[in-house]
Amino acid sequence: MTHPFDVAMALDSMDGLMRGQTTPDFANMVGPFGGVTAAAIVRAIENHPDRLGDPVSLTVNYAAPIADGDFVVDLRAARTNRTNQHWIAELSQSTDVKTTATAVFGLRRPTWSDTEPRPPAVPAPEDCASQDNSSFVTWMRNYEMRFVEGAMPGADTGENPDSTTTVWVRPQPHRALDYAALTALCDVFYPRVFLRRGQFIPAGTISFTAYFHADADDLARQGDDYVLATARAQRFSGGFFDQSAQVWGRDGTLLAVTHQIVYFKG
Template sequence: MTLHVFDAAVALEPIGDGEFRGRTNPAYANFIGPFGGMTAAQALNAALLHPDRLGDPVAFTVNFAAALADGEFEAQARVARTNRSTQHWIIELKQAGATVATATLLTAARRETWSSHEVAPPAVPRPQEVARTTRRAVEWVKRYDMRFIEGRIPHEWQGQGDEDSLTQLWLRDEPPRPVDFASLCAMSDIFFPRIWLRRATQTPLGTVTMTVYFHADADLLRATGDGWLLGQVRGQGFRNGFFDHFGQLWNESGELLATTHQLMYFKE
């Protein structure tokens, strides 16, 4: 069976105690360097592959300290503390001996409790009723089937943007692949920069830090399978070279899988 392109890209080779070797993959190339969502997924995978891992991801934060160059890198995951049902991780990605990303991860052995969510999915057309987005400027975008309902990336950079940065879209891996924690992490970074929508100017920018809260457990991800995810994102504050956005991802049944918060820098 042919390995899915995502699995090939996120793969890590064990080289020591909690140490792994990975490499960037041209299928997930961005304008400069790799798609940040893939880098985040690779960092998360270092803990997912660790034999000492307790439970599944609950909260994950990755800080992009420097640009990751094309080629090999090393990932190290270590347990900072293990409690009865939770575990705290510190993860570091290095390239040529220098740190390019750091991350913290909380995993937990979840138990069944009362469950609910207050953030309801918006009323939108079904994915089969929405046209597939065909504009694909960079490689990593080709790895996803994206169907924008509202707030698509500007077609022309005329400096006349929208007053609202809300985006809603259906998305899934291309070709379809059952969602798991690593792919859900990557898809949490699929939202294009909000400042592009607000200003319609191709402003130079980059992600500084991204946090993903996993509301789904492993059973819910298995039930979601390779179905569509509904994504929604909106910017919050833009000031003095930095801005943030907050987003949600639901499955087709309306179950909240993850929320994500991201901070980016931008230049004039």
């Protein structure tokens, strides 16, 4: 049986375009889960015959809600250098542009390396309770989430002085990690304003950026194990807030860092 994520990532090349379709398994409050839209753009570039290397960075701008049904990803390699390649992408429906994106792919080389931050000191995922958020939005059914801090607020939670969420998470059913799946995991957090205000209010990501530190060996070591994802906001103001996040392997490898800007009401 095909994994629900792979169904969502199914793309056909036709007339120089990548054609896909939204799936009900990844429905969000409005349109599909933004993480799976970003992942589809990564997969579209990975499938392009001119692609060089693996994802290094991705910025996705969610210009308008994506309707249920077919979509087209139009790709252009703006420049190809010896070790990196710059892409421009547009996702549209019936010629109406819904999402724009830029991406850098590249060839990784052996160099000096170091990781300055350290992963949060947390219990093992097996020692953390699983929270079922499937009644909130459909796409969350595809992830097993074991919160260390900052779980989804309930009706009587009340306001919180801190916006940090740290959670062990992996696809459900389990699935080996690849770049598309890592992209989606980078956007797995519910809006930070929910935690601060202790209630659900209208909110949606406008722009999402991911920087990929994982190479192929890192992904292979990860397998289908949990990743540790931690996120926080810096400021809420004028109807917008930011979010910065890190995604770590269980072995302490920093797999990706992400930043986004989110619209909210209230």
